[in-house]
Amino acid sequence: MDFKKFSLMINEIKVATFADSLAQGRIMATRCKKCNCEYYPPQSDCSQCLSQEMDWFECPTEGKLVSFTQIMVLPEHFALPELSVPFAKATLTPSPVGLLDVKEGIRIMGWIPRTSANDLKVGDRMKASPQALDDGRVTIILEMIE
Amino acid sequence: MPRVAVVGVGISKFGRRKGVSLRELTFEAFKEALEDAQIKKDEIQSVITGCASDEFAMANQPGAQIQEYLGLNPKPHFRVEAACASGSMAVRAGWMTIQSGLADIVLVNGAEKMTEVSTPKATEIMGKFGDSTWEYPFGISFPGYYAMLASNYLATYKESGKTDLAKIAVKNHYYGTLNPKAHMQKIVTEEQALSGFIVAYPLRLHDCSLISDGAASIVMVSEKVAKRFDKPIWITGLGAGSETHAIGRRKSLTSLESACVAADQAYKMAGITPKDVDVAVVHDCFTIAELIAYEDLGFCKRGEAPILIRNKDTYLDGLIPVNVDGGLKAKGHPIGATGVAMTAEIVKQLRGECGERQVKGAKIGLSHNVGGSGQFTAVHIYEA
Numbered sequence: 001m002d003f004k005k006f007s008l009m010i011n012e013i014k015v016a017t018f019a020d021s022l023a024q025g026r027i028m029a030t031r032c033k034k035c036n037c038e039y040y041p042p043q044s045d046c047s048q049c050l051s052q053e054m055d056w057f058e059c060p061t062e063g064k065l066v067s068f069t070q071i072m073v074l075p076e077h078f079a080l081p082e083l084s085v086p087f088a089k090a091t092l093t094p095s096p097v098g099l100l101d102v103k104e105g106i107r108i109m110g111w112i113p114r115t116s117a118n119d120l121k122v123g124d125r126m127k128a129s130p131q132a133l134d135d136g137r138v139t140i141i142l143e144m145i146e
Numbered sequence: 147m148p149r150v151a152v153v154g155v156g157i158s159k160f161g162r163r164k165g166v167s168l169r170e171l172t173f174e175a176f177k178e179a180l181e182d183a184q185i186k187k188d189e190i191q192s193v194i195t196g197c198a199s200d201e202f203a204m205a206n207q208p209g210a211q212i213q214e215y216l217g218l219n220p221k222p223h224f225r226v227e228a229a230c231a232s233g234s235m236a237v238r239a240g241w242m243t244i245q246s247g248l249a250d251i252v253l254v255n256g257a258e259k260m261t262e263v264s265t266p267k268a269t270e271i272m273g274k275f276g277d278s279t280w281e282y283p284f285g286i287s288f289p290g291y292y293a294m295l296a297s298n299y300l301a302t303y304k305e306s307g308k309t310d311l312a313k314i315a316v317k318n319h320y321y322g323t324l325n326p327k328a329h330m331q332k333i334v335t336e337e338q339a340l341s342g343f344i345v346a347y348p349l350r351l352h353d354c355s356l357i358s359d360g361a362a363s364i365v366m367v368s369e370k371v372a373k374r375f376d377k378p379i380w381i382t383g384l385g386a387g388s389e390t391h392a393i394g395r396r397k398s399l400t401s402l403e404s405a406c407v408a409a410d411q412a413y414k415m416a417g418i419t420p421k422d423v424d425v426a427v428v429h430d431c432f433t434i435a436e437l438i439a440y441e442d443l444g445f446c447k448r449g450e451a452p453i454l455i456r457n458k459d460t461y462l463d464g465l466i467p468v469n470v471d472g473g474l475k476a477k478g479h480p481i482g483a484t485g486v487a488m489t490a491e492i493v494k495q496l497r498g499e500c501g502e503r504q505v506k507g508a509k510i511g512l513s514h515n516v517g518g519s520g521q522f523t524a525v526h527i528y529e530a
Contacts, residue, residue, distance in 0.1 A: 007279050007280070007282075009278060009279070009282070010279055013279070041280040041394075066399065067294040067295070067297045067298040067301075068297055068347075069290050069294050069297060069346045069348075070344070070347040071286065071290045071293070071345075072343070072344045072346065072347070073265070073266075073269055073345050074266070074269065074287065075266065075274075075282075075285065075287055076264070076266035076267045076269065077273075077282075077285075078285045079266050094285060096347070097284045097286065099294065099393070107394040107395070109281060110284065111284060111285075117347035117348070118347075121301065123301070140284075
């Protein structure tokens with residue numbers, strides 16, 4: 001799969017298989033073979049000890065919400081095309097976005113669908129999962145753990 | 147070490163400058179700075195321009211357009227980019243140019259033309275100042291990053307609230323009315339600030355600085371040359387720091403580490419403490435950013451910034467007046483121009499030229515300029 005299906009813009013990156021793993025239902029991170037430093041988002045090089053020997057591992061996915069927002073004024077990239085129906089008005093309510101703390105040093109960003117920022121609070125227990133979208137893109141969502 | 151002085155400052159009118167281009171905006175600031183310094187353009191030996199975005203400029207060498215238009219070819223010139231801290235980093239580069247001995251008289255410009263693109267496009271350009279590979283895919287806008295800091299701050303310090311954010315907007319809009327160069331000259335009440343539409347939860351319209359056009363220029367000189375000028379203002383401390391690009395990797399979401407290290411360096415270099423600062427301009431791109439700045443700069447303890455604003459300690463007659471020029475909030479935030487305009491404002495304060503917004507007897511000033519959501523921070527300290 002093209003990495004661009006996740007990143008929207010760049011396609012060329014050594015850790016491009018991250019997007020394939022998402023499509024297969026796994027959120028992957030990397031760990032330095034030399035100093036054990038862990039990276040999410042994944043890196044092919046260790047910024048700490050400068051080793052280039054890295055292992056992939058599957059991220060834990062459950063944790064606490066560290067922070068969140070709900071962006072009502074979105075970048076143009078995410079805007080809906082204007083409706084051509086006379087008199088019609090479409091109102092878009094974007095999903096909140098959050099950062100989930102799943103383990104020391106690893107925070108997963110994801111959309112929080114079917115909810116509103118008013119219903120969220122820092123510290124909420126949530127689970128991150130990959131999500132395939134209708135247009136072939138892949139992303140990550142965060143959902144409340146019942 | 148010999149010192150470096152600022153001897154001339156100029157700021158264009160900030161705002162939605164319809165019908166005015168990037169190079170023309172810079173010309174306005176440049177001419178004012180030369181007249182203020184009372185020097186001729188040919189005396190300038192080297193030039194540095196802070197400009198943050200090629201996308202806003204719709205050009206790849208916006209600095210070169212400016213240099214030619216100011217009639218400064220073939221003098222040495224380069225551009226500095228550090229997102230919204232481009233201006234202060236350009237001032238830092240000016241200081242370095244002089245201290246290295248390469249030049250005695252340096253012109254530093256900051257400029258940005260942001261309103262020619264649509265608001266959604268501007269939101270996209272600003273959003274891509276964040277990690278465009280790993281975080282932009284989640285629709286993160288620039289307000290979105292600071293909203294994440296706000297959500298975490300408000301949850302961490304339970305006694306803080308959205309009304310504290312609104313109080314920052316009220317203060318800065320009030321002072322914007324005393325600054326003829328400010329983008330917006332309109333009082334905003336706490337009720338209005340608390341009921342504006344949500345840009346990025348929990349930040350509302352009046353929590354956000356303005357997308358603006360503007361430019362600022364300053365003339366910096368070596369100590370040797372400064373003798374011939376009437377009112378040199380000395381840069382006595384400089385500090386700078388950096389921070390992770392990805393917000394998911396931050397150690398703290400209630401502070402900017404880059405600002406803490408920059409402040410620490412600047413205070414040490416100037417040999418002062420936060421208590422010695424008479425007037426400050428801080429990077430209030432969002433109201434939460436001003437609260438965090440109070441703490442990062444040591445104006446109060448962690449978690450106590452809300453008390454500072456509730457007590458009006460950062461008003462003109464308070465303990466430490468902050469952003470009495472309206473801040474980015476009301477003055478506007480043409481990103482590349484902001485840092486240079488901050489220096490210009492502090493220079494005027496220390497010369498006692500700020501009229502209604504003058505901090506009486508100000509001797510020591512500070513500017514705090516943040517790039518991105520903390521990826522770059524520069525703190526400068528100035529003395530009369």
